[in-house]
Amino acid sequence: MNPSPQLQQAASAAVESAMRSFAPALPLAVAFSGGADSTALLLACVRRWPGQIVAVHVHHGLQSAAEGFVAQCRHFCAQHAVPLKICHVDARNEPGQSPEDAARQHRYAALIQAAREPWADARGQALAAVQSLALAQHADDQVETLLLALSRGAGVAGLAAMPAHWQRADLDWYRPLLQVRGELLRAWLQAQGQGWVEDPTNVDERYTRNRIRARLLPALQQVFPQFRATLARSSRHCAEAAELLQELARDDLATVGSPPQIKSLQALSAARQANVLRHWLRSVHGTTPSAAQLDQLLLQIAACRTRGHRIHLKLGHGFVQRCGSALDWYNSQVLV
Structure with missing residues (x-):
């Protein structure tokens, strides 16, 4: 079903606003799964900075559908002349480590390694070294992260949820879509006639994050329609408090x-x-x-x-x- 004109308009405005405030150093690498969120981010970046965007797909080797993700990524990148690297990792968890944490750690390591390697454009011309990496988490992901942190009794650092910008391994990392709802990203892609693949694990309610998405977010939408914006504001307040605590800790460590x-x-x-x-x-x-x-x-x-x-x-x-x-x-x- 095609999105309504009103939803298309809201989606276009949200994506355009997010991209206007996104100013990374180029070339930029985009973590690309082939799903809706990363497809929207990659398409928006390619349109804004043609010839300056590369894509990295991390193949976790954890599910049979993974080869379909790779095929979708190859198809999109060939269609839009985006250089693509496929990184195969063994993301199985160690004893005492959650599967989600293991996959995340392996994914970050693969992204860093890929960003540091030489890149060439679609014509084979060498590109400058990658300066920045972009991830496609959006407003719903941010709420889920905050609710998970609350369920675990996290302090202000955990309640700060996901930062929009940080530095790691001499790279600038960005999440430019944190103010955009997942529904709007899908509506925007549909309006562009752009397809994507769905990860079957996203509906597996054995994972707490999926239960939050399926059960809690619809209830919050009914009771508090502006919950994404208000919870994001709370996370920003926690991030400020965490920064102050970090400054105090550095000063106190110098003393003790x-x-x-x-x-x-x-x-x-x-x-x-x-x-x-x-x-x-x-x-x-x-x-x-x-x-x-x-x-x-x-x-x-x-x-x-x-x-x-x-x-x-x-x-x-x-x-x-x-x-x-x-x-x-x-x-x-x-x-x-």
């Missing part, structure tokens, strides 16, 4: 030292201790403690008033222990 001195930690409030310890563990040791683990460490720090007081606690994927006047962290698997 790395590894942190116990007496210096004790001079801070419990909230600031938790904030700086999270920052220390994440930035220096690449691990994140649970709330219960961090609460236990704070109790031990408060009780640590004698030389003989021992601290040895599981935090993240390692252990925090007392070493003289300071705390230290280690991973026993790395030491073996």
Whole structure:
């Protein structure tokens, strides 16, 4: 069914507005699955910056439909003269790792590797090095991410949901469609006469995100029609708060030292201790403690008033222990 003229008009306005505010350094690589969202993003980018867009498709090898995704990507890119790289990854999860997290980690690694490789345009002429990467998450994805974070009891960093722009591996990353509803992206593609493929796992309600999409978003639409905009505003407020906490944590870590001195930690409030310890563990040791683990460490720090007081606690994927006047962290698997 073709979208109504009103929906087509709203879709066109939303996509045009998103692209007007999108100003990446070129050439730009677009993560391209062949689905509606990434097809809309890639088509919009190709029309705005012809000859400066390349596409990367990550083949996860997790479902039989994957070859159909590849075929759709090849067809679209040949039709629009877009250079395409297909990256095959083994996205199976490790013990204790969720399938979604494993696929995401492998996908990001493949995108970074592909962006760093040499590219040529449709005529075989070498392109300049890729400067930016664009992902196609949209307004509904942002709401789903926020609701997932709420369901897990996340702090302000988690409630900030997905950033529209960040830097990683010397690349600028963008999500230019975060203000556009998924329904509008599909309506826009239909108005352009552009097809896409549907991922069959998107309707599999064994995944929490799919249950949110199928059950919660329609209910929110009925009760709070503007929920996308208001929840996105809440996420922006959380992102600002998370940035302030990060700045405070950096300042406090400079004061307490790395590894942190116990007496210096004790001079801070419990909230600031938790904030700086999270920052220390994440930035220096690449691990994140649970709330219960961090609460236990704070109790031990408060009780640590004698030389003989021992601290040895599981935090993240390692252990925090007392070493003289300071705390230290280690991973026993790395030491073996």
